[in-house]
Amino acid sequence: MSANTTLKQVATRAGVAWSTASYAINGGPKPVSDETRERVLQAARELGYSSNLLARGLVTGRGTMIGVLVPEMHSHLTSYQLSGVEEAAQQLGYIIMLSVYRSEIDSALLAQRNMAARRMEGIVCLFDTAGSLNGRLDGILTGLAEMDLPFVSTCHDPIAGVETDCFLVDHEQGGYLATCHLLEMGRRAIAFAGPPHLNAGRDRLAGYHRAHDEFGLRPHEELIMAPSACIAHLGEEVGEELFSRSLRPDAVFAASDNLAAGMLRSLRRRGMSVPDDVALVGFDDNPPLCDALDPPLTSVHCPLEEIGRASVHRLIERLNDPQNWCPQIRTLPCTLTGRQSA
Amino acid sequence: MSANTTLKQVATRAGVAWSTASYAINGGPKPVSDETRERVLQAARELGYSSNLLARGLVTGRGTMIGVLVPEMHSHLTSYQLSGVEEAAQQLGYIIMLSVYRSEIDSALLAQRNMAARRMEGIVCLFDTAGSLNGRLDGILTGLAEMDLPFVSTCHDPIAGVETDCFLVDHEQGGYLATCHLLEMGRRAIAFAGPPHLNAGRDRLAGYHRAHDEFGLRPHEELIMAPSACIAHLGEEVGEELFSRSLRPDAVFAASDNLAAGMLRSLRRRGMSVPDDVALVGFDDNPPLCDALDPPLTSVHCPLEEIGRASVHRLIERLNDPQNWCPQIRTLPCTLTGRQSA
DNA sequence: CTGAAAGCGCTTACAG
DNA sequence: CTGAAAGCGCTTACAG
Numbered sequence: 001m002s003a004n005t006t007l008k009q010v011a012t013r014a015g016v017a018w019s020t021a022s023y024a025i026n027g028g029p030k031p032v033s034d035e036t037r038e039r040v041l042q043a044a045r046e047l048g049y050s051s052n053l054l055a056r057g058l059v060t061g062r063g064t065m066i067g068v069l070v071p072e073m074h075s076h077l078t079s080y081q082l083s084g085v086e087e088a089a090q091q092l093g094y095i096i097m098l099s100v101y102r103s104e105i106d107s108a109l110l111a112q113r114n115m116a117a118r119r120m121e122g123i124v125c126l127f128d129t130a131g132s133l134n135g136r137l138d139g140i141l142t143g144l145a146e147m148d149l150p151f152v153s154t155c156h157d158p159i160a161g162v163e164t165d166c167f168l169v170d171h172e173q174g175g176y177l178a179t180c181h182l183l184e185m186g187r188r189a190i191a192f193a194g195p196p197h198l199n200a201g202r203d204r205l206a207g208y209h210r211a212h213d214e215f216g217l218r219p220h221e222e223l224i225m226a227p228s229a230c231i232a233h234l235g236e237e238v239g240e241e242l243f244s245r246s247l248r249p250d251a252v253f254a255a256s257d258n259l260a261a262g263m264l265r266s267l268r269r270r271g272m273s274v275p276d277d278v279a280l281v282g283f284d285d286n287p288p289l290c291d292a293l294d295p296p297l298t299s300v301h302c303p304l305e306e307i308g309r310a311s312v313h314r315l316i317e318r319l320n321d322p323q324n325w326c327p328q329i330r331t332l333p334c335t336l337t338g339r340q341s342a
Numbered sequence: 343m344s345a346n347t348t349l350k351q352v353a354t355r356a357g358v359a360w361s362t363a364s365y366a367i368n369g370g371p372k373p374v375s376d377e378t379r380e381r382v383l384q385a386a387r388e389l390g391y392s393s394n395l396l397a398r399g400l401v402t403g404r405g406t407m408i409g410v411l412v413p414e415m416h417s418h419l420t421s422y423q424l425s426g427v428e429e430a431a432q433q434l435g436y437i438i439m440l441s442v443y444r445s446e447i448d449s450a451l452l453a454q455r456n457m458a459a460r461r462m463e464g465i466v467c468l469f470d471t472a473g474s475l476n477g478r479l480d481g482i483l484t485g486l487a488e489m490d491l492p493f494v495s496t497c498h499d500p501i502a503g504v505e506t507d508c509f510l511v512d513h514e515q516g517g518y519l520a521t522c523h524l525l526e527m528g529r530r531a532i533a534f535a536g537p538p539h540l541n542a543g544r545d546r547l548a549g550y551h552r553a554h555d556e557f558g559l560r561p562h563e564e565l566i567m568a569p570s571a572c573i574a575h576l577g578e579e580v581g582e583e584l585f586s587r588s589l590r591p592d593a594v595f596a597a598s599d600n601l602a603a604g605m606l607r608s609l610r611r612r613g614m615s616v617p618d619d620v621a622l623v624g625f626d627d628n629p630p631l632c633d634a635l636d637p638p639l640t641s642v643h644c645p646l647e648e649i650g651r652a653s654v655h656r657l658i659e660r661l662n663d664p665q666n667w668c669p670q671i672r673t674l675p676c677t678l679t680g681r682q683s684a
Numbered sequence: 685c686t687g688a689a690a691g692c693g694c695t696t697a698c699a700g
Numbered sequence: 701c702t703g704a705a706a707g708c709g710c711t712t713a714c715a716g
Contacts, residue, residue, distance in 0.1 A: 017703045053459045055693035073425035083415035098440045117395045232634045261634030292574045292603030359687045397709035401692045
């Protein structure tokens with residue numbers, strides 16, 4: 001198959017006019033006799049013709065490519081969102097252009113220009129699911145808004161003055177879910193560990209509180225731990241502190257799988273068993289990680305692929321009917337993936 | 343900034359001819375007086391002009407986009423390779439088009455056509471690092487070869503009749519590295535666990551043997567375990583069998599981090615300590631996973647980002663000088679990431 | 685140093 | 701039902 005065959009060559013071989021070949025191949029606005037169409041299609045097949053979508057886009061003024069901006073590639077959060085984006089795009093006949101901005105605003109702005117120069121139809125911009133980028137990278141959103149490209153963003157709080165579609169994880173509901181699960185197991189001294197300076201951390205904690213409220217309980221303040229980041233090592237530290245005090249929790253809701261992993265180390269060191277002595281629920285549901293822990297970790301699953309898919313659907317909806325578009329913010333619910341730790 | 347401004351508009355505003363504007367902006371083959379250039383650039387700035395790279399590609403016959411085919415998005419192996427690919431492409435002024443083929447040949451073939459239709463300059467095709475796709479997906483490579491698009495593939499054995507650049511992980515050397523490390527620690531009964539039906543598994547085992555050879559040792563046959571896949575659960579099973587026998591290993595080289603994680607569970611159940619009783623080395627070096635284990639896992643690191651970068655560099659080298667290109671197969675070495683398990 | 689003209693591969697009114 | 705022509709936004713010989 002040669003990608004360099006042109007429509008003109010196909011037409012010549014089929015013995016028809018250039019435009020007729022186009023009509024036959026695209027089933028264009030003009031009718032073509034069955035016989036002619038067959039001749040053209042046959043010629044196209046023989047030549048391995050593949051029509052140049054870039055040239056078509058130039059004349060129709062509409063292409064089939066959308067840009068995707070991601071903060072980093074090394075996170076399963078990005079992978080899952082990207083997977084959803086790609087899947088939906090492919091299904092709708094679009095192809096995606098990928099650019100990693102490494103959580104740097106200048107890099108993102110440059111990527112936007114690179115995409116605009118290649119005439120993307122629109123852009124999907126992913127942020128950090130945990131919201132650690134929230135606020136810090138507002139400039140990306142305003143930059144996007146200044147171009148005349150339609151875009152949708154995920155996992156970043158909407159900002160004033162920027163009209164855009166936006167898909168978010170319902171961290172509060174996720175926290176609620178995890179806590180309810182532990183409460184329903186009969187646990188009454190449930191510790192929480194999560195970074196308070198992150199949007200996601202705050203929201204998950206809010207869910208934790210709502211669950212307690214509904215059960216008519218009030219968690220002891222000492223049970224709320226605030227590690228500065230979601231890494232295993234800090235989970236371990238938090239565990240050390242939590243389990244060396246007189247007030248012993250019988251469950252922990254860790255606002256991240258990594259934190260839970262560290263917690264597990266600390267519990268083991270003290271000879272406490274999970275879930276019998278202490279039940280444990282994580283957040284993120286990173287499968288290889290959760291399955292690898294001992295015991296495998298029950299964790300809150302974020303709707304990342306759904307967010308990716310929804311973003312693309314929404315973007316293309318807008319492209320197809322720009323008149324009736326208006327900005328929309330949607331928050332998607334989490335689910336609980338049960339394993340053995342709770 | 344409006345992406346829809348045309349060169350003609352810029353020229354009009356600057357009061358010069360259409361072609362002159364082009365020369366001024368691209369620093370084309372023709373000289374332009376400083377004054378004229380400044381006027382054009384000024385007009386471009388005012389209009390927020392961004393030249394249409396797609397239209398340029400149409401006339402120059404050369405674009406700035408390369409396609410990337412990946413088997414799946416949910417693996418850190420894909421993420422790391424993709425990260426390298428994106429980084430190198432961006433650095434060289436290219437932008438990448440991403441398509442996930444979900445380890446299905448038809449899907450990959452379709453993606454190839456989608457890319458050809460959008461006139462990619464070339465394609466980077468990633469396979470499964472562990473080589474589980476080897477052989478099963480030869481059709482992708484032959485499909486690629488049948489198009490006239492230059493391509494490079496990674497992590498799939500080259501196949502007869504297909505001339506292409508190819509970048510591979512040196513699994514044998516990785517296995518050698520891990521085993522030497524354990525041998526140098528003084529361990530003499532080193533078990534191996536890895537899937538024998540995978541290329542990577544076989545190669546890693548070969549490295550294990552070479553290391554023993556160099557130390558003048560011969561590992562006992564009973565120490566070589568063959569789980570059917572690299573998942574934690576099977577690692578646990580292998581561990582159960584390995585440590586219930588009379589011949590007790592004092593170290594294990596697990597051909598995957600997941601396997602090692604399962605092994606750890608089994609060791610714990612028997613009250614054996616790592617690394618004191620049994621030293622453990624994994625393979626893949628998946629950071630969040632290795633850091634989360636107890637103890638954190640020493641693991642063989644595959645040069646995935648390097649492979650991604652190298653693929654792009656090689657592809658573009660070829661694009662820049664197609665005459666002097668000839669197919670090249672390169673195998674990149676692994677390194678050992680030391681943590682606490684060995 | 686500057687401009688008029690042809691052409692990249694396509695689509696789509698406009699005539700026949 | 702089929703064809704000749706203009707035009708999408710650009711570059712690049714070819715003349716001045």
